[in-house]
Amino acid sequence: MDRADFERLALEQLDALHRMAMQISRRHDEAADLVQETYLRALKAAHRFEDQGQGIRPWLFRILINTFYTKRKRDNRGPTSVAEFFTEESRETTPAEPPPAWDLACFDWEHVDERIKAAVEDLKPEYRAVLLLWGVEGLKYREIAEIVDSPIGTVMSRLHRARKLLADALNDCTEELGVRTTRTNPTDL
Amino acid sequence: MTDSIPNPDRAPLPMDLATLIRCAADDSLSLEQADALRAHLADNPQDQARIDFERGLRDATAKAMNTGAAPAELRQSIETMFAEQQTADTVGPPETKSHSYWSQPRRVGAIAALILFAFSVVLIIQRPNQSNGWSAGLSQRVVSWIQTEHNKCCDSDKYREKKLNVVTVADAQERSRIDLGAAPTHIQIENAGYKFVGYGSCHIPGGGASGQIIYAPINGVGEPVSLFVQQDNGQLDSVATNNDCIEGIIADRSKADPGDQLYIWRRDGLIYYLITCTQNKAKPCLTSLGAPDNRISL
Numbered sequence: 001m002d003r004a005d006f007e008r009l010a011l012e013q014l015d016a017l018h019r020m021a022m023q024i025s026r027r028h029d030e031a032a033d034l035v036q037e038t039y040l041r042a043l044k045a046a047h048r049f050e051d052q053g054q055g056i057r058p059w060l061f062r063i064l065i066n067t068f069y070t071k072r073k074r075d076n077r078g079p080t081s082v083a084e085f086f087t088e089e090s091r092e093t094t095p096a097e098p099p100p101a102w103d104l105a106c107f108d109w110e111h112v113d114e115r116i117k118a119a120v121e122d123l124k125p126e127y128r129a130v131l132l133l134w135g136v137e138g139l140k141y142r143e144i145a146e147i148v149d150s151p152i153g154t155v156m157s158r159l160h161r162a163r164k165l166l167a168d169a170l171n172d173c174t175e176e177l178g179v180r181t182t183r184t185n186p187t188d189l
Numbered sequence: 190m191t192d193s194i195p196n197p198d199r200a201p202l203p204m205d206l207a208t209l210i211r212c213a214a215d216d217s218l219s220l221e222q223a224d225a226l227r228a229h230l231a232d233n234p235q236d237q238a239r240i241d242f243e244r245g246l247r248d249a250t251a252k253a254m255n256t257g258a259a260p261a262e263l264r265q266s267i268e269t270m271f272a273e274q275q276t277a278d279t280v281g282p283p284e285t286k287s288h289s290y291w292s293q294p295r296r297v298g299a300i301a302a303l304i305l306f307a308f309s310v311v312l313i314i315q316r317p318n319q320s321n322g323w324s325a326g327l328s329q330r331v332v333s334w335i336q337t338e339h340n341k342c343c344d345s346d347k348y349r350e351k352k353l354n355v356v357t358v359a360d361a362q363e364r365s366r367i368d369l370g371a372a373p374t375h376i377q378i379e380n381a382g383y384k385f386v387g388y389g390s391c392h393i394p395g396g397g398a399s400g401q402i403i404y405a406p407i408n409g410v411g412e413p414v415s416l417f418v419q420q421d422n423g424q425l426d427s428v429a430t431n432n433d434c435i436e437g438i439i440a441d442r443s444k445a446d447p448g449d450q451l452y453i454w455r456r457d458g459l460i461y462y463l464i465t466c467t468q469n470k471a472k473p474c475l476t477s478l479g480a481p482d483n484r485i486s487l
Contacts, residue, residue, distance in 0.1 A: 003275065007271050011264070011267065011268070014259045014263070014264055014267065015257070015258050015259050017259075018256070018258075018259035018260075018263065019254070019255065019256050022256050023254060023256075028260075032260070032263050032266075035259070035263060035267070036263070036266060036267060036270065039267050039270065039271075040270060040274075041409070042409075043270075043271065043274055044409070045408070045409025045410070048407065048408050048409040049408075049409070050408075059410070062410050063409075063410055066410055066411055066412070070412055070466060073449075073466060094205070094207065094208050095207055096205060096207055097207055098206050098207040098210050098211075098236070098239050099207070099210055099211065099214075099239040099240075099242045099243050099246070100239065100242055101235055101236060101238040101239045101242070102238060102242055103238070107245075109245055109248065109249045112249060113249065113252060113253055116249050116250060116253040117253045117254075120250070120253060120254060128254075131250060131254065132254050134215070134247070135247050135250035135251040135254055136250075136251045136254050136255055140215075140217060141215070141217055149411075149469050150469070156208070156212075159211075160207070160208065160211050163211065163243065163246060163250075166246060166250065167242070167246060170246075
């Protein structure tokens with residue numbers, strides 16, 4: 001791939017990268033810096049990029065997320081000792097409670113937009129990242145796992161927990177929304 | 190019943206109902222899981238509403254998180270950066286500094302954080318009542334020093350090129366043999382996705398000649414890792430044998446993120462220190478470097 005093609009393909013992903021940068025940084029200035037740094041790193045490493053059939057987008061996402069967490073990690077450095085080595089993943093489990101069984105015939109998703117935005121706002125960046133890749137970008141678990149450089153089980157845990165939190169946020173206002181809910185507990189398999 | 194297309198390529202998943210329902214909504218069930226869910230829904234048709242809810246939630250989430258187009262100024266600044274880089278590549282020196290970590294301008298904040306860190310880092314690898322060798326005080330100095338040097342090499346082209354000025358593996362082995370009295374082994378870690386960038390001598394606290402190797406990710410994604418090698422004068426006698434690999438993390442307990450990972454092991458008269466900020470990449474690096482499998486966290 002020559003340089004002109006690379007630049008064109010990379011720039012086609014600007015909106016997606018900016019979306020991700022905004023979701024994980026939550027600040028316009030930081031998001032812009034993050035996107036610029038991502039493009040600079042991508043350009044410098046362009047000769048190493050190999051299209052594995054998924055295009056350039058996952059590769060750019062990986063660089064962006066890696067850049068964000070590396071910078072945050074460096075900014076967060078401070079004194080103390082921890083004994084929580086390699087325990088981050090083990091703390092994350094998929095929620096045992098299934099999604100609600102609402103009567104969606106009388107439910108208007110348009111009316112919950114702001115509630116979902118607010119719930120998303122409360123999530124940790126790593127949850128927002130997988131939620132965005134899943135919801136907006138339409139990626140599969142395995143593709144997300146490659147981008148965030150985490151095991152597929154971790155991705156599923158984060159994604160399912162994030163969705164559970166969003167569902168909980170909506171559940172708090174079912175009466176107000178006029179939703180009929182099924183009160184019976186789900187039967188296990 | 191879900192109309193998901195069973196996907197045999199999916200990893201095995203736990204068989205709890207919540208996971209199955211969410212995976213069904215994502216069309217990510219294996220054949221076996223799809224069968225299990227189909228049987229469940231035959232007896233519990235009301236649970237189809239749960240799958241429908243997840244699909245609705247996905248669409249609503251996509252709408253709520255879609256922030257629209259990037260600002261025009263940002264697009265323009267990136268196009269300008271591309272043009273400037275092209276000009277620089279045309280008129281500048283050949284690409285001997287092609288690693289992004291070493292070619293981009295560093296921010297003052299990062300330097301400030303580095304300086305602060307140098308004064309505040311605390312080693313987790315501490316054991317009370319260490320009477321000699323690897324004392325708490327020495328371990329703190331060693332870890333602080335290693336991380337500071339690693340960061341300086343990551344943050345500054347000039348510093349790295351001046352310090353790690355041996356740029357081939359063969360020369361590095363010859364030079365380290367002179368520096369350390371023995372050449373470190375297994376120093377090529379391309380199997381782990383990293384390529385050798387440079388070697389140079391250094392002065393790790395605690396005595397004994399020492400050297401540093403820095404590696405960069407082959408695919409250009411991620412941060413460099415450093416391998417420090419020091420003459421083994423028995424500094425670790427009180428905490429580790431030749432069959433142990435000490436693992437630790439340098440982090441701030443008040444922060445959510447894991448910090449840099451540090452691994453220490455001994456082999457053939459040398460002590461090896463591997464430092465990386467990428468947790469998932471540490472294991473393949475350790476394998477390539479021949480670190481002992483027996484991990485101890487102190």
